[in-house]
Amino acid sequence: MRRATIIDIALALGVTPSTVSRALAGNSRVSLTTRQKVLNKAAELGYQPNVVASSLRKGTSDTIGMLVPRINRNFFSHVISAVEEVLNPAGFNLLICQSHERLIKERQAIQVLLKNRVAGIIMSHSIETTDFEHIIQATRQRVPVVQFDRVNKLIPGPRIVNDNFTGAHLAVKHLIRNGYNRIAHLTGSMAVNVYQERLNGYKYAIDEAGLVFEPSMVIENAITRETGFEEALKLIAKNKVDAFFCAGDFSATGAIQAIQHSGLKVPTDIGVVGFANEPFAEIIAPKLSTVEQNAYDMGIRAAKSMIKVIADNNSGDGIEEIVPVRLLVRESSVK
Amino acid sequence: MRRATIIDIALALGVTPSTVSRALAGNSRVSLTTRQKVLNKAAELGYQPNVVASSLRKGTSDTIGMLVPRINRNFFSHVISAVEEVLNPAGFNLLICQSHERLIKERQAIQVLLKNRVAGIIMSHSIETTDFEHIIQATRQRVPVVQFDRVNKLIPGPRIVNDNFTGAHLAVKHLIRNGYNRIAHLTGSMAVNVYQERLNGYKYAIDEAGLVFEPSMVIENAITRETGFEEALKLIAKNKVDAFFCAGDFSATGAIQAIQHSGLKVPTDIGVVGFANEPFAEIIAPKLSTVEQNAYDMGIRAAKSMIKVIADNNSGDGIEEIVPVRLLVRESSVK
DNA sequence: TTGTAAGCGTTATCAA
DNA sequence: TTGATAACGCTTACAA
Numbered sequence: 026m027r028r029a030t031i032i033d034i035a036l037a038l039g040v041t042p043s044t045v046s047r048a049l050a051g052n053s054r055v056s057l058t059t060r061q062k063v064l065n066k067a068a069e070l071g072y073q074p075n076v077v078a079s080s081l082r083k084g085t086s087d088t089i090g091m092l093v094p095r096i097n098r099n100f101f102s103h104v105i106s107a108v109e110e111v112l113n114p115a116g117f118n119l120l121i122c123q124s125h126e127r128l129i130k131e132r133q134a135i136q137v138l139l140k141n142r143v144a145g146i147i148m149s150h151s152i153e154t155t156d157f158e159h160i161i162q163a164t165r166q167r168v169p170v171v172q173f174d175r176v177n178k179l180i181p182g183p184r185i186v187n188d189n190f191t192g193a194h195l196a197v198k199h200l201i202r203n204g205y206n207r208i209a210h211l212t213g214s215m216a217v218n219v220y221q222e223r224l225n226g227y228k229y230a231i232d233e234a235g236l237v238f239e240p241s242m243v244i245e246n247a248i249t250r251e252t253g254f255e256e257a258l259k260l261i262a263k264n265k266v267d268a269f270f271c272a273g274d275f276s277a278t279g280a281i282q283a284i285q286h287s288g289l290k291v292p293t294d295i296g297v298v299g300f301a302n303e304p305f306a307e308i309i310a311p312k313l314s315t316v317e318q319n320a321y322d323m324g325i326r327a328a329k330s331m332i333k334v335i336a337d338n339n340s341g342d343g344i345e346e347i348v349p350v351r352l353l354v355r356e357s358s359v360k
Numbered sequence: 361m362r363r364a365t366i367i368d369i370a371l372a373l374g375v376t377p378s379t380v381s382r383a384l385a386g387n388s389r390v391s392l393t394t395r396q397k398v399l400n401k402a403a404e405l406g407y408q409p410n411v412v413a414s415s416l417r418k419g420t421s422d423t424i425g426m427l428v429p430r431i432n433r434n435f436f437s438h439v440i441s442a443v444e445e446v447l448n449p450a451g452f453n454l455l456i457c458q459s460h461e462r463l464i465k466e467r468q469a470i471q472v473l474l475k476n477r478v479a480g481i482i483m484s485h486s487i488e489t490t491d492f493e494h495i496i497q498a499t500r501q502r503v504p505v506v507q508f509d510r511v512n513k514l515i516p517g518p519r520i521v522n523d524n525f526t527g528a529h530l531a532v533k534h535l536i537r538n539g540y541n542r543i544a545h546l547t548g549s550m551a552v553n554v555y556q557e558r559l560n561g562y563k564y565a566i567d568e569a570g571l572v573f574e575p576s577m578v579i580e581n582a583i584t585r586e587t588g589f590e591e592a593l594k595l596i597a598k599n600k601v602d603a604f605f606c607a608g609d610f611s612a613t614g615a616i617q618a619i620q621h622s623g624l625k626v627p628t629d630i631g632v633v634g635f636a637n638e639p640f641a642e643i644i645a646p647k648l649s650t651v652e653q654n655a656y657d658m659g660i661r662a663a664k665s666m667i668k669v670i671a672d673n674n675s676g677d678g679i680e681e682i683v684p685v686r687l688l689v690r691e692s693s694v695k
Numbered sequence: 696t697t698g699t700a701a702g703c704g705t706t707a708t709c710a711a
Numbered sequence: 712t713t714g715a716t717a718a719c720g721c722t723t724a725c726a727a
Contacts, residue, residue, distance in 0.1 A: 028501060030720055041698050046722060056696060076475050077421065078720035081412045088455070088476075096444060102437035108697050109458055119413060120423070121456050123444055137453060140411050141423075168362060188366060278643060305640035308613060366705055382704060391712060414702035416719050452718050 029070035037066055049074065078144065079255035088118050089331060090138030092148040093159025094126045099303055100320045101149070105191050108147060115332055118142070128153040134160050138168075145169040145331050150177070155216055169334045171339065173327045175217055183330040183344040186321050192316035192350040193226025194228050196298040199314070199352055200233045203359055205296045207215065207355050209260050211280060212272035213248040220245075223300065225273045248272060253279025254286075261287045267295055268358070274299035274315055281309070281357065294359040311356035322348050364405035367443045367599055369670050372401055384409065412544040415477065423453050424666060425473030427483040429461045435655045436484070439508065443482060444661025446681055451669055453477070463488040470494050473503075480504040480666050485512070489549055504669040504676065510552055518665040518679040518685045520658050527559025531633040532605050534687055536569045536651070538694055540603035540631045543571075544595050546615060547607035548583040553579075558607045558635065576666035583607060588614025589621075602630055603693070609634035609641050616692065617643070632692040646691035657683050 031045040038045070047055045048063035066072075080086040089112055093101040109119050120143060122134035131151045138146055139162075146163055148170065157179045161318060164170050164181045176184040200208050213220040224243065229240045231234045242265075247256040253276030260266045267342045272279035276318065277299030291297055291311055299306060299315035306313040326346050334341040366380040373380070373396065382390045383398035390398075401407075402518045415421040424447055430435040444454050444562045455476060457469035466486045473481055474497075481498055483505065492514045497506050499516045508520040535543050545562045548555040559578065577600075582591040588611030596618060606612035612634030619630045626632055626646050634641060634650035641648040661681050671678040 032720075042720085043699080044697060045724075046720095047697090050722085059696080073471065073475050075416075075477060075720055077412055077415045077477050078703090079722075081410075081416050081705090081719090083722085084703065086412065095441065096431075097434075097437040097441035099434075100431075102432040105456075106430065106432040106458065107454065113457065113472075118476060119456050121440075121444065121454050122448070123441065136408065136447075140408050141453065142410060142412050242725045305643050308640050309643050310645040345701065377704085378706075378715080379713060382713090385706085389712060394712080398705085410704055413719090415704075416703090416721090417705045419719070544701095673701075 028065075028075075029072040029326060030075070031072075032062060034066050034174070037070070038062055055195075070098055081097060086142050086144055087116055088120050088141065088143050089146075090141070090143035090146040091119050091121045092124060092131065092134050092138065092146060093121075094124050094149065094151050096121065096123050100139060100174075100301060100318065103320035103328070104149075104324040104325070107321045108328040110326055111328035111332070115328075117332075124151040126151045126153060128156075132159045135163060139163060139166065143229060144170065145171065147171045147327050147331055149174045152214060152217060154225065169331065169339070171327050171334065172333045173323050175219060178308075179216070181340045181342040183327075183334065183341040183346065185327045185330065185346045185348065187318050187323070188347050188350050189222035190195060190226040190229070192300065192318075192352070193223040193270070193272075194230045195352040196300070196314075196316050197228075197230035198228050198233070199354065200268045200270060200296055200298060200358055201230065201236070204293075205358075206234075206236055207242075207266050208268040208270055209242045209244065209257075209266045210270050210272070211244050211247040211253050211256055212278045214246060220248075220272055227270055230300065248276050250275045250279040252276065254283045255279075257283035261289070261295070269295065269297045271297065271299050274301045274303040274313060277313055277315065277357075278305070278309065281311075281313070291357050291358055298352075298358050298360070302353060306353075314355045314358040315353055317351045317353050319348055319350065363410075364402075364407040365410070366407075367665075368405055369398060369401050369407060372405070374399055381508050385509055420479050421477050422451055423455050423476065423478050425476070425478035425481040425483075426454050427454045427459060427466065427473065427481060428456075428470050429459050429484065429486050431456065434637060435509075435653065437653035439484075439659040439662070442656045443663040445607060446660055446663035446667070450663075452667075458647040459486040461486045461488060463491075467494045470498055474501060478503065480506065480670055482506045482508065482662050482666055484509045487549060487552060488550060499675060504666065506662050506666045506669065506676070508658050510554060512553070516675045516677040518640065518662075518669065520662045520665065520681045520683065522554070522653050522658070523682050523685050524557035525561040525564070527635065527687070528558040528605070528607075528651075528686075529565045530561075530687040531635070531651055532562050532565035533568070534689065535603045535605060535631055535633060535693055536565065536571070538627075538631065540693075541569075541571055542577075542601050542605050543603040544577045544579065544592075544601045545586050545605050545607070546579050546582040546591055546611045547579060555583075555607055562605055577601070583611050584608045585614040585617075587611065589618045590614075590617035593621065596624070596630070604630065604632045606632065606634050609636045609638040609648060612648055612650065612692075613640070613644065616646075616648070626692050631695070633687075634692075641688075642690060649690045649693035650688055652686045652688050654683055654685065 048060040086327040124131035173185040244256045257280035269280040304315040383395040459466035505517040513517040592615040604615040637652040
């Protein structure tokens with residue numbers, strides 16, 4: 026069965042398509058009786074507006090592109106969920122792509138989104154991304170870009186970031202207060218803003234406490250459980266560490282396993298604090314102290330920011346929202 | 361800067377838009393030299409095809425709608441990720457909606473997808489859904505529907521399901537072989553096919569071993585960690601259970617906590633097997649034995665099935681793919 | 696308040 | 712091999 030169009034409704038009612046269009050759009054310049062007749066007939070015919078045609082005519086769509094490294098990572102899936110929760114009631118839909126942490130795929134995805142004439146792009150860039158031309162290109166085509174978590178100031182538009190510095194500062198200060206003073210830091214790539222900021226917070230806390238910052242205590246590219254395990258094992262063997270501040274909960278889990286593997290105990294011998302509050306953090310033994318990264322909050326803010334930028338019809342450049350983080354003290358860091 | 365169209369390319373080259381369209385579409389009825397000129401000019405002008413216009417004209421889009429209860433649930437986010445991995449290289453994009461397990465939202469989401477003229481819908485229905493008319497409506501509009509995990513035969517089109525029966529059977533048989541014989545079953549709502557099938561597998565294993573099936577040992581609507589904890593506590597207090605087969609890893613975690621809370625030990629006093637292999641299953645102590653539900657595999661199959669249905673231009677009705685599951689034996693079920 | 700008519704960018708049909 | 716033309720379904724000046 027062919028789908029009904031506004032022409033079918035118009036024909037059935039003896040009015041013109043323009044009148045039907047106005048009635049359906051809630052345009053005030055249409056009589057109440059006509060509107061009612063149109064709405065009734067639309068329901069009767071099972072009319073569903075064709076947003077493809079509408080988008081083409083209006084030159085803009087109700088679709089927002091969302092581009093993340095991986096859909097199935099806890100943090101990102103929560104951000105996506107929150108974004109959808111805000112955008113859907115506002116009449117927007119989500120076209121989702123993943124970059125798989127690859128620059129090439131990120132470039133392709135941006136092209137896909139632009140081809141689809143999305144009204145805006147909400148994104149967090151891949152770990153490989155150091156050149157942002159492909160993203161800036163979108164903004165040049167007047168497609169607003171809202172960045173979250175992994176962001177770069179070269180790209181015009183709002184940025185939603187966690188307070189990574191404060192989170193790291195709180196975590197390390199907490200470890201120091203609890204009697205740990207040879208604190209290693211397992212982290213990711215320094216090309217990514219979030220790890221850079223967490224390292225800065227770590228350094229600040231070390232300085233603040235009058236301790237000596239030792240570069241050898243900072244291990245980059247140790248962010249998975251496997252690498253966390255290996256690097257922690259090496260540091261423990263050198264016998265110079267009594268705590269780990271990890272830039273992610275996965276590496277923190279690896280560190281805990283390395284400690285236990287070495288015949289030592291968490292938190293009595295070595296303390297551990299993670300970052301992210303992954304769902305398993307309060308399930309593992311000992312329960313992991315970690316910095317809560319509010320994915321839901323970020324998603325809500327990113328979505329609202331996008332709605333505002335679209336409504337105001339400006340790029341929203343330079344706006345940076347810093348989402349507060351909390352330190353969740355559990356068992357792994359209190360002797 | 362206005363975006364270039366095929367008309368701009370045509371004008372610049374002194375040919376007509378039809379020729380440009382054919383050249384860009386890879387149509388054979390275009391001379392090699394013209395095609396090359398068109399491609400060069402397109403690149404020069406930074407031309408991006410307008411798929412909105414193309415979709416309108418062709419009457420179909422390259423967008424597949426995806427509707428799941430919750431984007432941020434581990435299982436679903438993995439399915440989505442896998443679907444995207446297959447669909448993207450095939451030239452399709454994903455428009456994603458979530459029902460939040462609510463029938464009303466599911467109905468709205470279907471309407472949104474139909475309004476957007478998606479080429480097909482890949483979905484898993486909400487826990488509230490017992491009437492499928494809104495989904496059947498899509499198929500009547502010749503929009504193919506591929507269901508996965510939570511499925512219903514009333515809806516025409518392919519179904520991708522886990523081998524829930526076998527998974528449950530394996531799990532319970534394993535518990536029995538390991539010396540447990542008073543096995544309780546914490547599960548979800550019997551309105552959902554997956555829980556029904558797992559219960560059937562449980563019953564089958566009980567019968568097969570010559571044990572007596574006791575309805576009081578099956579607790580419905582105990583699928584979260586909280587409800588799992590509470591219901592397990594009650595059963596333990598009655599002192600009639602020596603193992604739990606849980607239809608989900610969250611309730612299994614709750615059961616473990618209830619056992620420990622009661623001063624008993626897993627697996628020596630009471631054994632536990634879960635279902636899903638959530639990421640925390642191998643991190644918690646004791647490590648949780650569970651049935652692996654291959655979300656990735658399901659996503660791949662669902663996506664391929666959709667591509668096939670679209671290519672063949674038939675609904676693919678009645679095709680049911682059963683994804684094999686594996687029992688992962690860890691610590692929680694071996695004395 | 697309603698109608699007329701043009702156009703969004705693309706593609707399919709037919710003719711040259 | 713290329714061109715002319717119409718059409719996909721909708722919105723919006725402008726006119727009545």
